[in-house]
Amino acid sequence: MAENGIGVAVRRKEDRRFITGAGRYTDDINRPDQLYAYILRSPLAHARINAIETAAALAAPGVVAVFTGADMAADGVGGLPCGWGVANKDGSPMVEPTHPCMVVDRVRYVGDQVATVLARTRAAAKDAAELIEVDYEELPSVTDIHSATADDAPLVWDEAPGNVCYDWAIGDARAVDAAFEKADRVVSIDVVNNRLIPNAMEPRAAIGEYDEATGDYTLYTTSQNPHVIRLLMGAYVLGIPEHKLRVVAPDVGGGFGSKIFHYAEEAIVTWAAKRVGRPVKWTADRSESFISDAHGRDHVSHAELALSDEGDFLALRVRTRANLGAYLSTFAPSVPTYLYATLLAGTYKTPAIYAEVKSVFTNTVPVDAYRGAGRPEASYLLERLVDKAARVTGIGPIELRRRNFIDPDSFPYQTPVALEYDTGDYDACLAKALEIADYAGFDRRRKESAERGKLRGIGIATYIEACGIAPSNVAGALGARAGLYEVGTIRVNPTGSVTVLTGSHSHGQGHETTFAQLVTEALGVDIDNVDVVHGDTAKIPFGMGTYGSRSLAVGGMALMAALDKVKAKSKKIAAHLLEASDEDIEFKDGKLTVAGTDRSVSFGEVALAAYVPHNYPLDILEPGLEETAFYDPKNFTFPAGCHIAEVEIDPDTGVTEVLNFVAADDFGRIVNPMIVEGQVHGGVVQGIGQALYEQCVYDPESGQLLTGSMMDYCMPKADNVPRLEVATNTTLCTHNALGVKGAGEAGAIGATPAVINAVVDALSGIGVDDVPIPATPERVWQAIRQAAA
Amino acid sequence: MTVTVSFVLNGEDVSVDVEPRTLLVEALRDRLRRTGTHVGCDTSQCGACVVHVDGRSVKSCSMLAVQAEGAEVVTIEGLAKGGRLHPMQEAFREHHGLQCGFCTPGMIMSALDLVSQNPDPDENQIRHWLEGNLCRCTGYQNIVRAIKAGAQAMRSA
Ligand code: FES
Ligand code: FES
Numbered sequence: 048m049a050e051n052g053i054g055v056a057v058r059r060k061e062d063r064r065f066i067t068g069a070g071r072y073t074d075d076i077n078r079p080d081q082l083y084a085y086i087l088r089s090p091l092a093h094a095r096i097n098a099i100e101t102a103a104a105l106a107a108p109g110v111v112a113v114f115t116g117a118d119m120a121a122d123g124v125g126g127l128p129c130g131w132g133v134a135n136k137d138g139s140p141m142v143e144p145t146h147p148c149m150v151v152d153r154v155r156y157v158g159d160q161v162a163t164v165l166a167r168t169r170a171a172a173k174d175a176a177e178l179i180e181v182d183y184e185e186l187p188s189v190t191d192i193h194s195a196t197a198d199d200a201p202l203v204w205d206e207a208p209g210n211v212c213y214d215w216a217i218g219d220a221r222a223v224d225a226a227f228e229k230a231d232r233v234v235s236i237d238v239v240n241n242r243l244i245p246n247a248m249e250p251r252a253a254i255g256e257y258d259e260a261t262g263d264y265t266l267y268t269t270s271q272n273p274h275v276i277r278l279l280m281g282a283y284v285l286g287i288p289e290h291k292l293r294v295v296a297p298d299v300g301g302g303f304g305s306k307i308f309h310y311a312e313e314a315i316v317t318w319a320a321k322r323v324g325r326p327v328k329w330t331a332d333r334s335e336s337f338i339s340d341a342h343g344r345d346h347v348s349h350a351e352l353a354l355s356d357e358g359d360f361l362a363l364r365v366r367t368r369a370n371l372g373a374y375l376s377t378f379a380p381s382v383p384t385y386l387y388a389t390l391l392a393g394t395y396k397t398p399a400i401y402a403e404v405k406s407v408f409t410n411t412v413p414v415d416a417y418r419g420a421g422r423p424e425a426s427y428l429l430e431r432l433v434d435k436a437a438r439v440t441g442i443g444p445i446e447l448r449r450r451n452f453i454d455p456d457s458f459p460y461q462t463p464v465a466l467e468y469d470t471g472d473y474d475a476c477l478a479k480a481l482e483i484a485d486y487a488g489f490d491r492r493r494k495e496s497a498e499r500g501k502l503r504g505i506g507i508a509t510y511i512e513a514c515g516i517a518p519s520n521v522a523g524a525l526g527a528r529a530g531l532y533e534v535g536t537i538r539v540n541p542t543g544s545v546t547v548l549t550g551s552h553s554h555g556q557g558h559e560t561t562f563a564q565l566v567t568e569a570l571g572v573d574i575d576n577v578d579v580v581h582g583d584t585a586k587i588p589f590g591m592g593t594y595g596s597r598s599l600a601v602g603g604m605a606l607m608a609a610l611d612k613v614k615a616k617s618k619k620i621a622a623h624l625l626e627a628s629d630e631d632i633e634f635k636d637g638k639l640t641v642a643g644t645d646r647s648v649s650f651g652e653v654a655l656a657a658y659v660p661h662n663y664p665l666d667i668l669e670p671g672l673e674e675t676a677f678y679d680p681k682n683f684t685f686p687a688g689c690h691i692a693e694v695e696i697d698p699d700t701g702v703t704e705v706l707n708f709v710a711a712d713d714f715g716r717i718v719n720p721m722i723v724e725g726q727v728h729g730g731v732v733q734g735i736g737q738a739l740y741e742q743c744v745y746d747p748e749s750g751q752l753l754t755g756s757m758m759d760y761c762m763p764k765a766d767n768v769p770r771l772e773v774a775t776n777t778t779l780c781t782h783n784a785l786g787v788k789g790a791g792e793a794g795a796i797g798a799t800p801a802v803i804n805a806v807v808d809a810l811s812g813i814g815v816d817d818v819p820i821p822a823t824p825e826r827v828w829q830a831i832r833q834a835a836a
Numbered sequence: 837m838t839v840t841v842s843f844v845l846n847g848e849d850v851s852v853d854v855e856p857r858t859l860l861v862e863a864l865r866d867r868l869r870r871t872g873t874h875v876g877c878d879t880s881q882c883g884a885c886v887v888h889v890d891g892r893s894v895k896s897c898s899m900l901a902v903q904a905e906g907a908e909v910v911t912i913e914g915l916a917k918g919g920r921l922h923p924m925q926e927a928f929r930e931h932h933g934l935q936c937g938f939c940t941p942g943m944i945m946s947a948l949d950l951v952s953q954n955p956d957p958d959e960n961q962i963r964h965w966l967e968g969n970l971c972r973c974t975g976y977q978n979i980v981r982a983i984k985a986g987a988q989a990m991r992s993a
């Protein structure tokens with residue numbers, strides 16, 4: 048193992064700038080002569096706009112321009128594109144309404160963009176926006192799934208009857224029906240997957256700039272995937288060819304999915320910068336983030352599991368309705384379909400599965416991928432259902448799971464819902480988690496709690512996720528409108544240091560360290576001499592960005608492929624220098640040696656020879672040492688694991704405390720265990736947040752977001768969560784050379800069902816068999832009262 | 837209308853013209869170009885903006901710049917001396933107490949105030965103290981660990 052190579056908990060290279068306050072986030076950047084944009088947003092959930100009067104705002108001090116949707120439309124600006132099409136059961140396409148950057152005559156949710164004020168200061172722009180008079184004619188609105196699908200529901204879009212975007216299905220309905228007919232018993236459950244507001248700590252921001260002399264545009268933006276933004280905004284919205292548009296995503300303060308998407312503000316500042324001939328900067332207030340960052344989850348489902356008397360799963364039938372909000376955000380259609388229903392096999396060998404998903408429009412913020420994206424919804428549904436089956440059959444949560452796990456020797460395993468799992472050992476993760484959680488000692492602890500008048504519960508959840516979000520041809524066949532490979536360049540500099548260019552983007556994941564470890568391992572270059580560059584379309588050849596736990600499994604593999612090319616060329620150069628043949632050169636620890644001899648050259652000497660090719664095989668080899676690779680994976684990767692939560696509930700107050708939490712995960716090979724642990728910590732706490740605290744509430748009458756600030760939307764704080772126990776059990780991914788699977792989302796996938804299963808377990812003794820999520824004190828207290836009544 | 841406010845920032849005298857309504861964090865970030873202090877919310881919840889004013893941690897979004905007149909203000913940029921990291925900064929790096937880094941300056945400044953009052957805080961005390969600092973990335977575990985280690989390093993320094 049190289050000193051700072053694969054498997055070492057290398058301290059992060061990027062940390063120094065962050066701990067000294069020298070990080071460079073988008074809002075830290077100011078461009079000469081810049082103006083500040085303030086975006087006036089709709090205060091109403093649904094309304095027609097009769098007129099917008101901007102003259103007073105334009106005359107206000109410091110104001111340079113006021114723009115509306117009509118100005119953008121007059122310039123031929125297009126709508127925000129949707130990057131994934133989903134077909135209805137009958138093969139017809141989904142309803143895909145236009146999504147203007149600023150509305151023209153109708154607003155569809157509280158937060159919809161209505162007008163933009165540009166002024167010399169942020170405060171002046173904000174003050175002036177108050178002078179804009181919009182003549183709204185309010186329309187009835189719908190915010191939740193039930194009302195949106197009711198018979199007489201108001202329509203968000205005239206072209207979407209019943210507010211349905213698509214009505215989609217996967218699996219073999221007939222096989223499922225047949226299995227249900229033969230089943231000894233059927234267990235069913237209704238679950239809500241609560242809507243969440245991502246709340247990355249850095250609010251979104253964007254700066255647009257236009258160079259009159261060259262016709263070049265630059266956009267600085269808080270994005271997880273700058274090349275994707277360049278593609279979407281350039282091609283679909285503003286009509287700027289790639290070579291005239293540079294997108295920079297500098298340091299980004301967390302994303303969790305919410306910074307994948309192409310947002311209106313990016314296009315507005317870029318377009319406005321040309322209109323006024325000055326850079327334009329926009330930064331969201333947090334309250335603006337609440338009503339403009341895409342939300343997550345928001346499903347309502349009914350599921351039935353058919354079992355034999357022995358507890359074998361025979362079939363699963365699922366009906367889900369998903370809330371997509373008012374418009375289709377970039378990847379919205381894929382989340383409740385291909386990223387959700389394809390995971391409903393979970394870790395189990397259920398032979399027949401059928402799922403129907405109806406996605407609907409509502410007068411709410413658009414909903415899209417949020418940490419886990421579809422996979423948490425699948426795990427939550429399945430693990431709640433399996434736990435319920437374990438209870439009602441009396442088989443118990445461990446035995447029932449074990450009985451139905453896919454055996455470790457049956458891989459590759461084809462599920463009935465399209466995926467082919469390559470490897471895994473689910474029982475090993477379960478066993479490890481049980482041991483660390485001291486499951487055997489739980490009864491004693493339950494009694495101790497009972498003596499103190501408290502209700503204690505323990506909850507298990509296993510999960511599987513499909514990560515990497517690729518291969519491109521598979522994703523394309525399922526409706527993706529882009530490729531999903533990744534790109535990496537290894538640039539060996541003349542003196543032997545290495546610059547890595549990656550299309551992945553780090554917004555907390557530590558790529559500058561993990562990717563440098565790959566280079567150190569492969570080339571033997573000191574880690575201090577490796578720099579990783581990301582987030583700038585002018586520097587990096589191309590990229591698809593970071594989401595779906597794909598950076599290492601796809602982005603890292605692109606670098607591995609480029610490293611292989613560098614190694615191969617280095618061997619040729621060394622062979623020339625050492626007067627040997629290529630095949631005889633061994634490359635190890637930064638040295639290239641003629642096998643079986645002590646004749647060698649250092650990698651540094653090879654690099655220098657490549658750039659100063661005086662003694663060099665110029666007739667057969669180009670000078671220079673820089674290689675680029677595009678890597679398109681052969682399959683998804685399938686991280687899996689088992690999480691166990693132990694909770695204690697105070698029946699008098701309904702307050703739930705998570706006392707212990709264990710995560711035993713299989714991420715494949717781990718490059719930096721410290722970073723992976725940190726990813727699990729963060730994900731688990733978001734998962735606990737979904738289970739117990741985070742609740743997005745819209746007022747059903749007015750369509751106002753009632754949880755529109757950090758005062759009303761409760762995110763986990765340091766004293767809300769326990770110390771987490773994190774362990775891994777590794778099976779290597781079979782289709783990439785590193786054997787890696789991805790670790791970014793797992794915590795948020797496994798934790799939520801584990802916690803709710805624990806809450807239900809705690810309450811089951813007093814006759815409660817379900818709790819709403821999030822299980823807030825009030826709701827738990829109500830559930831206890833109702834059971835007692 | 838602007839007013840001039842003068843204070844000591846990281847050991848240097850500074851003067852800056854601000855509107856009376858300008859917040860301290862806006863003056864620091866936009867006018868004095870110390871962008872290490874961040875803004876994560878508009879309701880004084882997140883703590884990304886924590887700085888020290890006369891030795892105590894303060895949310896610089898909940899204070900007007902003019903209120904800093906004559907004060908001693910320290911931001912995250914003022915901690916490392918002569919290129920050497922403060923032990924608390926070092927501890928955050930060593931214990932992976934940060935991911936995206938956005939909450940980090942506020943966390944570190946807040947932690948230092950805790951340690952100045954309680955040189956040997958236990959895990960519970962640290963978690964409780966951090967009530968006013970949100971982090972969306974780390975799940976807090978390694979922040980708590982880092983603060984404990986940082987406090988220890990400061991005691992033995
Ligand atoms: S910016 Fe959030 S507390 Fe100050
Ligand atoms: S490290 Fe990202 S918010 Fe704390």
